Amino acid sequence: MSNLTCDVLIIGGGPAGLAAARAAAQSGQSVLVLDDNPRPGGQIWRDGPGVILPVLAQQYRQAVEALNNVTLLNAVKIVAHYGPQQILYEGALGSGLVDYQRLILCCGARELLLPFPGWTLPGVTGAGGLQAQIKQGLQIKGERVVIAGSGPLLLAVANNVAKAGGEVVVLAEQASVLRLAGFAGGLWRWPTKLRQSLTLLNRRYRPDSYVLEALGEQRLEAVRVRQGRRVVTLPCDRLACGFGLVANIELAMLLGCRIFNHAVAVDEQQQTSLPQIYAAGDCTGVGGSELALAEGAIAGYVATGNREQAQALLAQRDKWRHFAGAVERAFMLNPALKALSMPDTLLCRCEDVPLGQVREFSGWSAAKLGSRCGMGACQGKICATAARHLFGWPLEAPRIPLTPARTETLVRLGRAESDG
CATH class of the missing domain: 3.50.50.60 (FAD/NAD(P)-binding domain)
Structure with a gap:
């Protein structure tokens, strides 16, 4: 090039x-x-x-x-x-x-993806991730899909799933009824958004709800969901879970x-x-x-x-x-979501690093040096973002290369830096 x-x-x-x-x-x-x-x-x-x-x-x-x-x-x-x-x-x-x-x-x-037991099972994706796959031609006709997390994106994903022939088992929104009611009551200020929300209404929508655990052996078979004060187990083929952007x-x-x-x-x-x-x-x-x-x-x-x-x-x-x-105010994340993971729940899926191992460190740089967390293909874009939310770690300056690159690209980078 x-x-x-x-x-x-x-x-x-x-x-x-x-x-x-x-x-x-x-x-x-x-x-x-x-x-x-x-x-x-x-x-x-x-x-x-x-x-x-x-x-x-x-x-x-x-x-x-x-x-x-x-x-x-x-x-x-x-x-x-x-x-x-x-x-x-x-x-x-x-x-x-x-x-x-x-x-x-x-x-x-x-997407912000927060770890919970079973989140690495085949069949579990980000909410926006499933939406992107459907747009790229993924066939989900007849499949049972649980959509969970937070934010207006979940409604759009549910709409895409339904149009693709999937069955929305539940749409679990972690935000409270009170916050959602306040948000809906103010939508008259933005008429286009009010009309859009009416077209995306879903009878499976459940506020005060979030996934506790994804269940399965070789792949996803069911999810445990907290709905208010009760916990239900729902058989499903896919779980699309995202906690905002x-x-x-x-x-x-x-x-x-x-x-x-x-x-x-x-x-x-x-x-x-x-x-x-x-x-x-x-x-x-x-x-x-x-x-x-x-x-x-x-x-x-x-x-x-x-x-x-x-x-x-x-x-x-x-x-x-x-x-x-x-x-932002309506869909502010419930602090209870920080307690979903167990010590053996993987935080970094690329390098198989559990949450308990990362929790011992004082910040992201120390975690990378001591556990290889964030050293895989995503370069920490998923696990580092989750760690910041879970532990309150500050942002750390990125290093080049910003993304995994071919050897010849890195050679070119080295030459350009030498010339400079």
Whole structure:
């Protein structure tokens, strides 16, 4: 893969990245979008066999793909940042360098997965993970599916399962009835969300509920679920469990951007603490596609000097920021979830490290050195995030490479650092 240059580099091709590209392109400057998915759209607008994308997603994709000064480079991952303004990326055909003038981070978010007995059994996935598999063509017709965890994503997953022919056994939401009632009572402020919630209503929805244990020998056979004060055992074929989303901030931390409340800190213009670097979407705080679109457009306009059009979007952004705050308050995680795991429950699935072994350490670096926790394929994205939630450990600066990379890519990285 060859070296590239651009005026504006955007990391992430989800709603925020597409909106940023569309806005930045109006200046006539060259825009490059790097994304790790095979097609634009991110997780929320993930494409796949048989997927019918929302009209808005189609409009953004078509608009960006039609722009002559925008280049979309999909199925690549960011390996490192070094030098004044350079990014090293890797794809199926090799690695490449990008020289940029301004950078917009639209890195999105990932699921928070908390360990519990049996969570490593075949048949147990993240809630968003099952949704992604269905969009990629996974056949679940006739299968019994338990959906559990927290947040509005669970309703969307249940809807996908039903459309794919699966049977939703229960939709266990850990949030209390009181919090959910307060949230629902305020939805009139966001009419589109109110209408959307009505279309996603599910008769299997149970608040004050969470999975205690996944049961099975060779694969998942049943789950034990606490529903209020009682515990029930439910036979099932799949369990999709996710406890909300966490911002992807590793690249921002590597760059030296200020982090606040576990997200990239930005000002009113979506600018980070560093000049020429902006951020938008869920990496600045989880808020959904509407907020991501507004923030992405603002970042794209400001990065290319079009502050007037950015100013026109501030009220829309603030409206969806208020919604994001309401969601965060309503679905705040119950502290009881921290006590689900036993000492022999695996925390790091890649390296088979149990929770009891990791609990002995004072922080993430010590845990990695003493147990190999986080040294596997996910590079700690799952287990480190869970450990921070369970133990209250502080964030630690990431190291390069940000993701496992081929030897020739690492050699290129070494040469570039030597040249610098």
